[in-house]
Amino acid sequence: MMNLESIPIQAFLIVSSALFCIGIWGLLNSRNAVRVLMSIELMLNAVNINLMAFSSYIDNNLIQGQVFTIFVITVAAAEAAVGLAILLSLYRNRVTVDMESFNLLKW
Amino acid sequence: MSIAITTQFICFTILSLVVLIGALGVVLLESIVYSAFLLGGVFMSVAGLYLLLNASFVAAAQVLVYVGAVNVLIIFAIMLVNKKEDLKPINDIKSRRIISTSICLTLLSLLIRVDLTNVWSLSSPKNSIGEESTIRIGEHLFSDYLLPFEVASVLLLMAMIGAIVLARRDVMNKDISTGLPVDQELIEKSPEPLLTNKN
Numbered sequence: 625m626m627n628l629e630s631i632p633i634q635a636f637l638i639v640s641s642a643l644f645c646i647g648i649w650g651l652l653n654s655r656n657a658v659r660v661l662m663s664i665e666l667m668l669n670a671v672n673i674n675l676m677a678f679s680s681y682i683d684n685n686l687i688q689g690q691v692f693t694i695f696v697i698t699v700a701a702a703e704a705a706v707g708l709a710i711l712l713s714l715y716r717n718r719v720t721v722d723m724e725s726f727n728l729l730k731w
Numbered sequence: 732m733s734i735a736i737t738t739q740f741i742c743f744t745i746l747s748l749v750v751l752i753g754a755l756g757v758v759l760l761e762s763i764v765y766s767a768f769l770l771g772g773v774f775m776s777v778a779g780l781y782l783l784l785n786a787s788f789v790a791a792a793q794v795l796v797y798v799g800a801v802n803v804l805i806i807f808a809i810m811l812v813n814k815k816e817d818l819k820p821i822n823d824i825k826s827r828r829i830i831s832t833s834i835c836l837t838l839l840s841l842l843i844r845v846d847l848t849n850v851w852s853l854s855s856p857k858n859s860i861g862e863e864s865t866i867r868i869g870e871h872l873f874s875d876y877l878l879p880f881e882v883a884s885v886l887l888l889m890a891m892i893g894a895i896v897l898a899r900r901d902v903m904n905k906d907i908s909t910g911l912p913v914d915q916e917l918i919e920k921s922p923e924p925l926l927t928n929k930n
Binding site for chain 1: 736739740743747750751754755757758763766767770773774777780781783784785786788789792793796797800801804805807808809811812814816818819821827828831832834835836838839842843846847851852853854856858859860864867868871872876879883886887889890891893894895897898
């Protein structure tokens with residue numbers, strides 16, 4: 625066992641990097657619009673882990689990273705609500721959630 | 732944090748494994764319902780990671796907002812739009828998969844390289860605020876982060892009104908572009924899509 629005082633910050637950063645890349649992969653490869661929204665939530669969570677790790681290891685007295693995380697959580701909640709409302713109105717007009725069929729802006 | 736370092740390592744390993752395997756399940760599983768419940772597990776484990784980082788308030792907010800609100804909202808959306816449909820096959824799906832996977836792996840290797848090679852200027856743990864972080868967050872929110880705090884409340888109000896306006900269905904009884912009457916039946920029953928024959 626390594627003789628350390630605490631978990632190294634790199635461990636948290638690697639976990640958050642991997643989570644972010646999984647989110648990007650899901651965002652690019654999902655056919656279902658709900659899964660795209662889930663991938664966006666995964667990416668926001670990866671950013672939050674990053675902010676929290678830096679706040680705890682680098683700025684551990686002022687913890688401004690935690691305040692930023694609170695704001696990111698707020699924005700993520702607003703984004704989820706609006707995104708799912710858009711999804712519902714898309715579904716009403718197109719009767720599908722397939723991302724490939726939402727191509728009105730394609731040229 | 733007053734837990735022994737070995738316990739912290741074990742907790743961190745378990746939590747990060749749950750986060751990563753759960754996230755892979757979210758993007759890879761066939762059934763969208765399983766994905767939604769796995770997403771709840773991922774959010775809970777991320778809250779556990781926050782607890783390991785001495786942030787009890789943010790962990791509680793994560794559980795309340797993500798598991799309690801966002802995940803439930805996603806499950807409701809799945810319930811409303813859950814229709815079995817046969818997806819049209821895409822002809823160049825293989826090259827798309829290869830390109831996106833290689834982009835993600837390249838990005839991952841770059842990020843991990845930055846994580847491991849950069850020399851982080853860590854502050855000493857002895858002036859850490861530790862368990863008092865909730866008090867410090869409150870001080871921040873009502874002094875130097877007061878304006879973002881108020882703007883966030885306005886943003887939440889706007890998102891609420893926007894979601895209501897977008898998701899309500901009985902706004903107009905005529906379609907704006909075609910002039911045809913809009914079908915006001917339940918979503919599950921609506922027979923003909925309005926826009927599918929336009930492409």
